[in-house]
Amino acid sequence: MIQIQDLSFTYKxxxxxALQEISLTVPDGGFLGIIGPAGAxxxxxxxAAAGIIPxxxxxxxxGSVTVNGLDTVDSSIIDLSRLVGMVFQDVDSQIISPLVEDEMLYGLENFGVSREEIPQRMEEALEKVGIADLRDRSIASLSGGxxxxxxxxxxxxxKxxxxxxxxxxxELDPRSSRQIFSLLKELNEEQGITIILIEQKIMLLCEFARQLAVLSKGRIVRQGDTREVLSHAEELQALGVNCPRVTTLSRVLSEKTGAEQPVCINLDEAENMVRRLIP
Ligand SMILES: Nc1ncnc2c1ncn2[C@@H]1O[C@H](COP(=O)(O)OP(=O)(O)OP(=O)(O)O)[C@@H](O)[C@H]1O
Ligand SMILES: [Mg+2]
Known part of the structure; x- marks a missing residue:
């Protein structure tokens, strides 16, 4: 569980x-999406959630940030990194090895994973992300995606x-993006891994995240269940956050037909609504 209480942070x-009075709890096994305009x-x-700040x-x-009860300020980054794995927005600042295999090995060896277990862990992770064929490649020869x-x-x-x-x-195409989201869903649902996901692809995010937090100018302006947050479409629009088209469609349909409907957050729901309202 990640608990953030009254967090304010200004870079040196x-x-x-950059953040002001943020309070947010992500329970064990939660799947939280974070949205907001550039610079929010x-x-x-x-x-801060991963302890990289401070x-x-x-x-x-x-304020305070605790990860499974550990206060991030008082805990070492080594202890924190065993609990929280972070994938950076700027991947090139994350990757430090010249070869794909070395990059995988680096983390596993640092975490003290046994020699016997390493090959299997590596294969499994590459397979899950769909890049088993890239294992022997040099990082420099790879595309951004x-x-x-x-x-x-x-x-x-x-793990x-x-x-x-x-x-x-x-940097990923729509198909690969969906593949990564499905993998996160699988990790979340089958292994109970807690997920915090920042994403611009709002349609995809809303399909997968159970909770959303909306950031604007360093503050959380809205948080809650995905559907509840999306029902404030005009407010989000004003902040520069687009709602998924299915959400807009369902809102317009509700207005035009007078049907009191909760907003739709995925294609299936929108299809059902259209079928019901437009025979
Ligand atoms: N290393 C840093 N040093 C100083 N200021 C920073 C640093 N990183 C970010 N900031 C500032 O903090 C604020 C929030 O930036 P942040 O990168 O967290 O926004 P963001 O929502 O992730 O934006 P984007 O959508 O562009 O990724 C911005 O005003 C930014 O200029
Ligand atoms: Mg960013």
Whole structure:
């Protein structure tokens, strides 16, 4: 469980707070999506949830962040990284080895995974992310999307109980993006891994995340169940966050037909609604 209480953070060289009075709880086995316009503080919040802030980014830190009961300020980054795996928005700052296999090995060896177990962990993670064929490639020869998949695979191989992913599909095509989301869903539902996912692809996010938090100018302006948050479409629009088209469609249909309907958050729901209202 991640518990954030009254967190405010200003980067050392920052002019104004990147986060202000953030309170947020992500329960064990939760799947939280974070949305918000550019510069809202999404990455900063992800870094704070993983303990990278304040350990790697100095600044003024107020409030508290606890991960499975460990206060991130008092705990070492090594202990925290065993609990929380983070996939960075900028993958190139995450990958440090010249070869895919070395990159995977680096984390596994650092985590003290036994020699016997390493090959299986590596294979499984590469397979799950769909890049078993890239294992012997050099990182420099990979596309941005392929590097992104390597970063995801090397974190998943470490089997953290909590995963924080900062726009992990930014470089991926729609099919690969869906594949990564499905993998996260599987980890969440079958292994109870807690997921915090920052994502611009709102349609996809809303299909998978059970809860949403909306950030704007360093503050959480709305949080709750995905459907509840999406029912405030106009407010989100005003902040520069687009709602999924199915949500807009269901809202317009409700208005035009006078039917009191909760907003739809996926294609199946929208299809059912259309069939019901337009015979
Ligand atoms: N390392 C840093 N040093 C100083 N200021 C920073 C640093 N990283 C981010 N900031 C500032 O903190 C604020 C929030 O940035 P952050 O990267 O968290 O936003 P974001 O929501 O992730 O944006 P994006 O959608 O562009 O990824 C911005 O004003 C940004 O300029
Ligand atoms: Mg960001």
């Amino acid at each position: 060289n920052g002019e104004s707070p 503080g999404k990455t900063t919040l992800a870094r 350990h790697h980014y100095p600044g003024d830190f107020y 392929q590097r992104q998949k390597v970063a995801i695979a090397s974190i998943i191989a470490l 953290p109980r909590i995963l924080v992913l900062d726009e992990p599909t930014g």
